Amino acid sequence: MEMVQARELIYEYEKRDDEGNVIGMNRAVDGIDIDISRGQFAAILGHNGSGKSTLAKHMNAILVPTGGTMWVNGRDTKDPRELMQVRQSAGMVFQNPDNQIIGTVVEEDVGFGPENLGVPTDEIWKRVEDSLRAVGMLEYRTHSPNKLSGGQKQRVAIAGVIAMEPQCIVLDEPTAMLDPNGRKEVIRTVQELRRRRHVTVILITHYMEEVIDADQVYVMDSGHIVMKGTPREIFSRTEELKKYRLDVPQATMLADELRKRGLPIPRGILRKEELVEAIAGLPGFGRRDKRQTLRQE
Amino acid sequence: MSIRLEHINYIYSQGTAYEKHALKDVSLEIPQGQFVGVIGHTGSGKSTLIQHLNGLIRAASGALYYEEKNIYDSGYPMKELRSQVGLVFQYPEHQLFEVDVFTDVCFGPKNQGLSAQECEERAREALELVGFPEKYYRQSPFELSGGQKRRAAIAGVLAMRPRVLVLDEPTAGLDPKGRDDILEQVAHLHAQTGMTVILVSHSMEDIARYVERIIVMNQGEKMLDDTPKNVFSHYRDLELVGLAAPQVTYIMHDLKENGLAVQTDATTVEEAADEIVRALERET
Numbered sequence: 001m002e003m004v005q006a007r008e009l010i011y012e013y014e015k016r017d018d019e020g021n022v023i024g025m026n027r028a029v030d031g032i033d034i035d036i037s038r039g040q041f042a043a044i045l046g047h048n049g050s051g052k053s054t055l056a057k058h059m060n061a062i063l064v065p066t067g068g069t070m071w072v073n074g075r076d077t078k079d080p081r082e083l084m085q086v087r088q089s090a091g092m093v094f095q096n097p098d099n100q101i102i103g104t105v106v107e108e109d110v111g112f113g114p115e116n117l118g119v120p121t122d123e124i125w126k127r128v129e130d131s132l133r134a135v136g137m138l139e140y141r142t143h144s145p146n147k148l149s150g151g152q153k154q155r156v157a158i159a160g161v162i163a164m165e166p167q168c169i170v171l172d173e174p175t176a177m178l179d180p181n182g183r184k185e186v187i188r189t190v191q192e193l194r195r196r197r198h199v200t201v202i203l204i205t206h207y208m209e210e211v212i213d214a215d216q217v218y219v220m221d222s223g224h225i226v227m228k229g230t231p232r233e234i235f236s237r238t239e240e241l242k243k244y245r246l247d248v249p250q251a252t253m254l255a256d257e258l259r260k261r262g263l264p265i266p267r268g269i270l271r272k273e274e275l276v277e278a279i280a281g282l283p284g285f286g287r288r289d290k291r292q293t294l295r296q297e
Numbered sequence: 298m299s300i301r302l303e304h305i306n307y308i309y310s311q312g313t314a315y316e317k318h319a320l321k322d323v324s325l326e327i328p329q330g331q332f333v334g335v336i337g338h339t340g341s342g343k344s345t346l347i348q349h350l351n352g353l354i355r356a357a358s359g360a361l362y363y364e365e366k367n368i369y370d371s372g373y374p375m376k377e378l379r380s381q382v383g384l385v386f387q388y389p390e391h392q393l394f395e396v397d398v399f400t401d402v403c404f405g406p407k408n409q410g411l412s413a414q415e416c417e418e419r420a421r422e423a424l425e426l427v428g429f430p431e432k433y434y435r436q437s438p439f440e441l442s443g444g445q446k447r448r449a450a451i452a453g454v455l456a457m458r459p460r461v462l463v464l465d466e467p468t469a470g471l472d473p474k475g476r477d478d479i480l481e482q483v484a485h486l487h488a489q490t491g492m493t494v495i496l497v498s499h500s501m502e503d504i505a506r507y508v509e510r511i512i513v514m515n516q517g518e519k520m521l522d523d524t525p526k527n528v529f530s531h532y533r534d535l536e537l538v539g540l541a542a543p544q545v546t547y548i549m550h551d552l553k554e555n556g557l558a559v560q561t562d563a564t565t566v567e568e569a570a571d572e573i574v575r576a577l578e579r580e581t
Contacts, residue, residue: 047472047475048444176469180540242474249544254566258573261574263574275548
């Protein structure tokens with residue numbers, strides 16, 4: 001059974017004028033099929049307004065499809081009887097850390113989710129401690145969230161989600177408002193969760209570097225999935241990505257530039273280490289060392 | 298003509314338990330027409346710094362000269378300063394409020410007391426400067442895409458014809474194309490009008506690409522103030538304060554360590570590519 005599955009998923013809403021009269025329909029998601037299996041790290045890319053957040057909101061039934069079906073953990077999200085189960089299976093983390101923290105003390109905030117699920121008190125405390133440890137924020141448990149950095153707040157938000165023990169976490173641009181350090185903290189935390197707890201991760205982002213480790217990358221445009229593949233496959237198609245207002249990681253960009261200048265660099269380079277290796281293998285590289293060695297001999 | 302800060306100190310919630318020394322003895326001068334980047338991790342004091350530039354917050358001590366006049370002198374025309382130094386906040390589109398884009402952009406000049414006709418001229422000029430399509434002038438700002446909203450908001454500040462434009466993370470939350478478009482537009486604006494542009498950003502790649510000078514803030518102090526090449530050569534120090542150099546800088550260092558005789562000061566992809574090609578040619 002897939003963790004998240006959609007068939008012919010459609011989400012339409014009414015456009016209204018100032019007086020509230022319907023002036024047309026807008027289709028934010030237009031016939032999407034998607035299969036994300038358990039334990040997978042799936043990334044969704046797409047420009048502003050491509051429909052990726054709308055799709056994400058279907059994964060824990062904040063929105064329900066107006067056409068087609070979405071199943072989370074095998075449960076139909078349209079079915080009101082399944083709502084609690086769906087929400088418990090898939091937790092969500094949003095862009096703005098300040099909008100999703102409600103507690104006045106870190107541990108209280110993290111305990112809010114499990115408390116709402118009716119988890120017994122002893123168990124709540126255990127989960128709070130485990131989740132805060134998992135995101136590396138245990139030492140801040142009695143702090144006020146107001147005094148934390150953006151990256152720390154996002155980690156508390158993630159802890160709040162994992163305290164509900166979901167099998168799947170959906171992160172909608174969790175790093176958009178963070179500085180480089182905060183971005184690294186959050187991505188590292190997410191990878192750690194996946195490795196240790198085998199949580200399915202669905203990451204929506206505008207930062208190409210963050211999806212290099214994904215198992216599968218989906219690219220959205222006007223409500224459709226227009227590209228699908230491993231990061232290596234996706235980022236070998238620079239021109240196509242540009243058409244969808246996206247980009248490639250910097251190492252890939254530099255590899256492209258070098259290829260344009262006539263160097264035989266292979267396609268599909270994602271990391272700086274790969275690029276350095278490819279350049280080191282070029283004719284000419286390190287020849288001076290060899291000459292020097294010869295001379296010394 | 299310039300903005301000059303002399304020994305500026307700022308303390309939040311002075312005299313309370315939450316007292317925080319947000320700016321410590323900051324001195325710097327930005328000549329008219331410069332394109333400057335300001336970087337620093339969250340809480341480093343960079344937003345506090347830029348809010349001083351148009352007198353939005355007042356230093357606890359020190360002096361701030363705009364065109365050789367101390368803005369803290371009594372009787373200084375603060376209102377005039379605010380129309381000369383335009384501040385575009387983070388997520389400026391949250392401040393759009395009028396019924397349509399054009400009216401929203403007219404709001405600034407209207408407040409400056411200009412006639413309706415002048416306001417419209419200014420609005421048209423500002424919207425053109427940011428490359429906002431004319432067919433959306435009468436649209437509600439809330440029906441626009443993220444990138445268009447941001448343009449409209451920046452136009453709202455430009456309509457006051459500031460001589461200094463301060464942008465606090467103008468590309469946050471935008472897709473890669475939106476990011477490039479806005480920055481290209483700002484660079485174009487800078488070249489066309491001779492306006493001073495002060496860009497606050499978390500993206501080292503963007504900063505490296507556009508600015509001629511970088512001010513690095515750390516714990517309320519000015520840590521570095523130099524050209525991008527020189528600033529990013531201190532990449533180890535930058536990492537210690539939660540920042541980094543652009544990724545290409547790291548690639549150049551790695552290549553050098555692996556035995557390729559490259560200059561390591563490239564900060565943009567194009568510079569790096571040119572230098573790698575040159576280095577390989579030198580060796581063969």
